[in-house]
Amino acid sequence: MHRTGLVELEAVLAVARRKGFRPAAAELGMSTSALSSAVAGLEARLGVRLFHRTTRSVSLTEAGEQFVARIAPALGDIQGAMEAVNSLRQTPAxxxxxxxxxxxxxxxxxxxxxxxxxxxxxxxxxxxxxxxxxxxxxxxxxxxxxxxxxxxxxxxxxxxxxxLRMAIVASPDYFATHPPPRVPADLAAHECIRARLPSGAPSRWELAHHGETLHLDVPGRLILDAPLLMLDAARAGMGVALLAEWYVAKDLAAGRLVRVLAEWTPPFxxxxxxxxxxxxxxxxxxxxxxxxxxxxxxxxxxxxxxxxxxxxxxxxxxxxxxx
Missing domain, CATH: 3.40.190.10 (Periplasmic binding protein-like II)
Known part of the structure; x- marks a missing residue:
């Protein structure tokens, strides 16, 4: 009788967890073909399909759900035991x-x-x-x-x-043609570079000063989901951006960006x-x-x-x- 190895069981759990063979293979550090072969071999020996496979998705069958529910705790215990032994090493690996x-x-x-x-x-x-x-x-x-x-x-x-702190910034060229905002209400007259939340909605700007908190739906024609793109846009003079200090510190020090409304971005x-x-x-x-x-x-x-x-x-x- 063939003895099922831990690699095959880990492969099944990874595919179930990542909902795909390619991301599961990346997680386990093996090729997609090797992962697929391991899962297919286990299915052949069990005599049941563990996954529904289409060109666009991978999902557990009813038998797969029951199988994963039984093996996941056991593999967790095994991995915990291995980690406990590994913790006795002088240098972790x-x-x-x-x-x-x-x-x-x-x-x-x-x-x-x-x-x-x-x-x-x-x-x-x-x-x-x-x-x-x-x-x-x-x-x-x-x-x-x-x-x-x-x-x-x-x-x-x-x-x-x-x-940490946020920073409201724009380039000197932008402020050469747009008066810098003195109060948050002035942002309504500016091009603001807005961030897109993971939900898909544009993020509101949250500002605070002397106990007053504002949640602003700022205007702006550019909406981005990556802070580095927002930084590039601000450097290029496309508008005013709200970014974490760690993104803009070097640009502020070099004069490539100018900070405004600093009193409205206290630490958090x-x-x-x-x-x-x-x-x-x-x-x-x-x-x-x-x-x-x-x-x-x-x-x-x-x-x-x-x-x-x-x-x-x-x-x-x-x-x-x-x-």
Whole structure:
């Protein structure tokens, strides 16, 4: 009797989770043909189809749903046991899968991700960026990175640095022909570069000052779903953009962009790494968290040094927003 291997079972779970053979193959680091062969071979031995396959979609059959429901907990236990043994290694090895917003991934890439890879050469980091929030457990990720205010309440959070700020910016050429706004109401007379939410609707601008909070449906003929495109548009003089500071800091310092209404963009809670509570913490993720805390410690030390020479800030916070 043929003994079914873990690879075949993992292949079935990945296809069920990713709802397709190509994304499942990418997740497992194998070719699509090899993955398809593994699943087909298992189906042949079981004598049932586990998946409905069409040219556009893949879904579980009734037998497939029952099969996945039975094997998923068992494979989880096996993987947990392997992680427990791996945690005894002096140096972690394996793959750390992280889901993040693009801006969040860019913010942590150099100071944390690259430092982690240099320190742990046996680790692979697989980062998938997307705007929509997902269930990181159901999608097979070890952790996620989002704004702290967007992290689900049942997750463990690890702060990634301190508070963040947004910035309202445009190019000097744009402001040469359009008077800079002095109050938020002035934005109604400007071309605003708007962001599209994952839901498809344009995002409203959220501003706050002295306890007053505004949610503005700003005008603008350009709607984009990528902050880097919004940055390019602002540089090209296409209008006024609302972007996270980490996107525009270099352009502001170089004079390529001009900031306005700064008093209406106070700090708000920053990024956080998050992962499910109550599970065994993989060695690779635990090591990643250690790197985060080291970087946070260095940043906090610098902030305290700056605070002692510059004094304390206003302490105001902004409403929920998207960065």
């Amino acid at each position: 394996g793959t750390l899968r992280i889901n993040a917003a693009l801006g969040a991934a860019r913010a942590v890439f150099a100071p944390i991700v690259l430092a982690y890879l240099r320190r742990y050469p046996a680790m692979t980091v697989d980062i998938v960026t997307e705007g929509r929030m997902i269930d990181i457990v159901a999608e097979g990720y070890d952790a996620g990175i989002r704004l702290s205010e967007h992290v689900p309440r049942d997750m463990v959070r690890v702060p990634l640095g301190g508070d 809670p920053g990024l956080a790494l998050y992962y499910p509570a109550g599970r065994h913490l993989p060695a690779g993720l635990r090591a990643f968290i250690e790197v985060i805390r080291e970087v946070n410690g260095r940043r906090e030390g610098r902030r305290k040094g700056e605070g002692s020479s510059k004094g304390e800030g206003s302490g105001k916070t902004a409403p929920r927003r998207r960065a």
